[in-house]
Structures are given as C-alpha cells and as structure tokens.
Amino acid sequence: MTMNIVEKLKNKIREQIIEALENNKAEGKIKYEEIPGFIIEVPREKAHGDFATNIAMLMAKEAKMNPRQIAQLIVDKFEKEGTWAEKIEIAGPGFINFYLNPHWLFEVLPLVEKEDENYGASEVGKDIKVQVEFVSANPTGLLHMGNARGAALGDTLANLLTKAGYSVTREFYINDAGNQIENFGKSLEARYFQELGHDFPFPEEGYHGQDVIDTVRRIINDKGEAYLKLDQEERRQKLVEIALKEKITAIRNALKEFGVEYDVWFSESTLHESGAIEEVIQLLKEKDLIYEQEGALWFRSSRFGPEDKDEVVVRSNGTPTYFAADIAYHKNKFDRGFDWVINIWGADHHGHVARMKGAVEAVGYNPDNLTVILMQLVRLFRGGEIVRMSKRTGKYVTLTELVEEVGKDAARYFFVMRNPDSHLDFDLDLAKQDSAENPVYYVQYAHARICSILKAAGENLPRAVNVNLKLLNETAEIELIRKIADLPDEIAQAAKALEPHRIARYAHDLASTFHTFYNSCRVLTDEQELKYARLVLVNATRITLRNVLNLLGVSAPERM
C-alpha cells in the first residue's frame, strides 16, 4: 500500500470541516440540507497558507448567511488534532486558510527513501484494465513527426497510468490491409521494374519516397529478377510481403531507439482473415444498423453522433472499408476485457471520433469507455522556415533522423512538454543546440548536481530515520520537501486527466526548486547534523527527479 501524504492530509482536513459543520448544525447555528462538493487546495499565494477551502462561499446561498460568518462557525468548531494545523484564518470573501506546522512534511522523506523507484505510485487505477493504442503508423513508410509526437505522448501516458496503478497494455495497430497496401504493391512493382531497367509508369497515388526504392534495391540484391516472370497479382503480393516485414521491423526499431516498446502488435489483416469484419457487419445487420444503397453497405452512424453522416462499410465492389475494419478492431479491444480504451490520433482524424464512438455503442459497449486523444499536428522549423513535407516526393524528416539530430531525451521532452491540443512548432536548430535553452538540460542538470554532492559526501549516506529532520527549516528546504511530497498526487491527476504535459512541468518545477535550494543552502557543511539532514533531503530529491525523468523516458545522467 503506497501512501499519498498530501491526499491523506487533505482528506483529514475535509473530514474535520464536515464534522465542524455538523456540530454547528446540531446546535442550530446553521441550516442546510446537504454539504456541497467543495475543494481543499494548495493556494497559489504562499501567504494564503498551506491549504485553503472555498466551502463557506459555496454554502452561503443555501444557508442564507454571509460566507465569512459561515467560515467563522467552521473555524470555531474545527478540531485541529491530527491535521497539523497551527493557525486558521478567514480571508477575502470567505476562504478558510490553514497554516500547518511544517513538520507534517517530514514524513515524506523516509517514505521516498523506502519506496525508492516506486515513489510516486498510487492506486487510483487499481483493477482497471486500460489499453493505450498509439502511433499505429502506416507500415508503408517511415515514422514522421506526427508519429513521433504520438509516440512520446502515448508512451509517457502509459507510464503515468502504470504508475497510478492501472493495468496498462501498449498496442500498435498495423494497417497491413486495404487500399494503401494495394498502392504500396503497385509502387513496389513499378520501382522493381524501373530499377531493373524497364519502362514502367509510376502509379498516380503511389509512394514516392526514397525508402521504397531502397527496399526494392535490397529485394533485387537478394532475389534478382525472379519476380519479373510472375503474374501481376502474385508479384505484388511477394513484394508487399517482403517490404512490409522490412518496414515493420524498421518502425519497431525506430520506436525502440526512442524508448518505446509495445506489448501487442495487432495486425489489421488478421481481422480480414479471421472473418471478424464480416461477423461485426452481420451483427450490425441484425440490429438493423446496416442498409444497402447504390450497391454499397452503409452503417447508420447518424443514429449515434449528433448529426453525423452515415458511413460506407462495404464498397460496391465488395471490399470492406477501413472503417469496417476499425469497428471490428474496437469490438475486439473491448472483447479482450479492457475497461478503458485510449487512442491517440492526429487531429486530422477528428472527424472519425464521433462515428467510432457510435460504432462502439452499436456493437454493444459503452462509448464513454473509449477516449480519443487528438493531438494537433507538428510543424518543423529549420533556419526559421517551415520544413515542408511533401507527399508527392515522399520527403520528410523521420523519427530516426530526429533522434540522431537532437537526441532521444530532448525530443521526448519537447513533444511531451506541450498540451496535445496545441500546435507544436518544433525548432530543429534550437533543439539541436546543446544549450541551456533546451529545458531538458535544466532538469537533467539538477540530477547531475545532486549526484555530484552525494559522491563528494562519501559512501555513508545517512538514513532518514537516523537524522534530525527538524533542522530543515529554511524556506528553500521546506519548499523542496513540499514539492517532493506532491509527486504521487501529480501523477494520479495527470494520469486521470490524460495530460502528460503536467509531468514535464512538474519536472521543471522540481528542478527549479532544487536549484534555488542549492544556491541558498550548502549541503556539505561543517555542522554534522545539518549535513546529514540535508543529505537525506537531497537524496530524496534525486529519487524523485529520477522517477519523473523515467516516466518521461528521459535519462537521468549522473554527470554532465
């Protein structure tokens, strides 16, 4: 059982407030039916205490009393025992501010030491099976910046959910069927002929990238002209088979270099082969959610979305659409028992969300259990200019190139730093610079500094239980402990809200608090007891920083 000190204390204060209110009610000093949902928060202004609540304002209307009067009643009956409260004040329109004895914070240091790598964990997601599907790039090409953002986001999110106690599966959906594979086959065939010196027209919608040519050259190297004589369908099939395997391996390796590994690689073609798509269409037919028009089969998505249009699931030529496969895929996900299914998609797919949810409902599952995170697209800048990626020429910067250029740490941090909702302008020149402008160095530097102190201190690191923590009474020290204490709550909230960027901000805040401490308090001082206490504090900071960097997939260097 992991503990969350901040949460525990908030709950304690909450209980005492409710009890104080009930006591007042019993004495007839206040009238109300129900206590409204109120918050206990850490005020932005330090002068407003360690915790504050807005309950008095919220109750004013129902109790027909001035909020400050209500606050006074609560304060009068508030039992401080067990809350560490030293001073309670009523402020502004009726906030109640709690000023705590800082000693409550000291519990956190032995806890961090004890939990070590596990510190920050909580159990808010206990017994909840969640799947995060992300990247799922077309296996016909290499990974681009949009995929890279999705990879950083999805992996960090999965890390967060895991830490918050959820049971997490990472999944990559391989689109190895359908139209784009047709095109891929045609492109490969064309390049195959061309590379062997034949005239061959390149398909209109084909893949123009250099990587397709490279693949074909390798195939020729290996198999020579063997496929020239085959009939067209068989030739394309062979070429696709070899090329797909190669592409998927390349994608897998690129992601691995980026620190991302999956539990499941799910192949779209298995849905076609197993009959799962036909089955799901049959199911929808039975529910009268499919109709025929102009030779095609349509799914009544308009029944579900607000005013969404109906969607083709089987073309007039008899082949199922991507959407049909996706319905079968999502049914499959829920069939596997996931309580919560999370997809990370590029914002250009947003039109797909409503009908996907509709489809989930249509096949008998609760659409609320499907969350789609849409991330806005990435624009690359180089030399102050947008790097245009061209579909026609197939030229774009790949994930592998990005990692080579700016490094895994900077790239991951950069992508996760921002809210997925905001457009991301990635300045390659800036990220490339090994300079202080790159925020990831700021955080890593804090970790390296700590390691340096610990090294200088020698091998005997004191244990929290053996030192006098009360000596840690400087503002900078208290602030640092407070920040460390926040981690479990930060993770739990970031996980629940699916907002990994909060953790990047936390990492920066923690580093900043440490740097301030470092400049105002000397750890290796002549006063032995103080030194030991500070060593404990610094070591707890190291553990916390390292754990956060791990969540982000960023390394925690001991030297810089």
Add this chain to the structure above:
RNA sequence: GUGCCUGUAGCUCAGCUGGAUAGAGCAUCGGACUUCUAAUCCGAGUGUCGGGGGUUCGAAUCCCUCCAGGCACGCCA
C-alpha cells in the same frame, strides 16, 4: 457552408477543471563563482487573458455571439 482545435507578456507556452494580486522559459537590463557542477541562482519591467454580451459572491476558465489562424468534411486511411 458544417464540425473540431487554437487565440494569455516582444517570442514559445503554463494556468491544478469557477477562486484571492494571471504565471514560467527565452529575449532585455543589473547583480552573485577561491565554496557541494555558473548548463545555476537573485533582482527589475511589460498584459484591453482575440472583441462584445451573459451566468454569480467571484470568469482566462462555463454559455451565447462575432473576428482571426489551423485541421477535417471521400465507396482514402
């Protein structure tokens, strides 16, 4: 035309889901290394929170409307 996202300091962005005097980084200016790493710290300044209405004790946050930018509206995926 319809739908989704965005609009906050000169620039890049936070803003804990309705709270108190709206915050960071970069950039600018001025300070701090004989001391555990100056890739750091301390100090200084800037805001019609896109505009206008509304909801209430209280709005950057919720609702309406308008403006600007991005994206999507296929028997593509």
